[in-house]
Amino acid sequence: MSLSFDQQVTFLYVKDLERSERFYSEVLGLELVLNQGLARIYRVGSGNAFLGICLSSRFSRRRRLIEHHLASS
Numbered sequence: 001m002s003l004s005f006d007q008q009v010t011f012l013y014v015k016d017l018e019r020s021e022r023f024y025s026e027v028l029g030l031e032l033v034l035n036q037g038l039a040r041i042y043r044v045g046s047g048n049a050f051l052g053i054c055l056s057s058r059f060s061r062r063r064r065l066i067e068h069h070l071a072s073s
Contacts (some may be wrong), residue, residue: 007048009041013056020053 014020021040024030030042030051039054
C-alpha cells in the first residue's frame with residue numbers, strides 16, 4: 001500500500017507572530033492563504049505545499065506575563 005498526499009503543511013513555531021508574518025509575506029513574498037488568528041498558512045511555490053507559522057505557547061505565556069506586568073505598572 002502506497003501513501004499519496006494531496007497537500008502538505010509544515011508548521012514552524014515562532015515567538016513573534018506579527019514579525020514572522022511580515023517576514024514571510026513581505027521579505028519572502030509568500031502568499032497568505034489562511035489567517036487562523038493564532039496561525040498563518042502560506043502557499044509555498046505553485047503547488048499544494050504550505051508553510052504554517054504559529055505562536056509557540058512557551059513564548060505566548062511569557063509575552064502575556066510581560067504585557068500584564070506592563071499594564072499594571
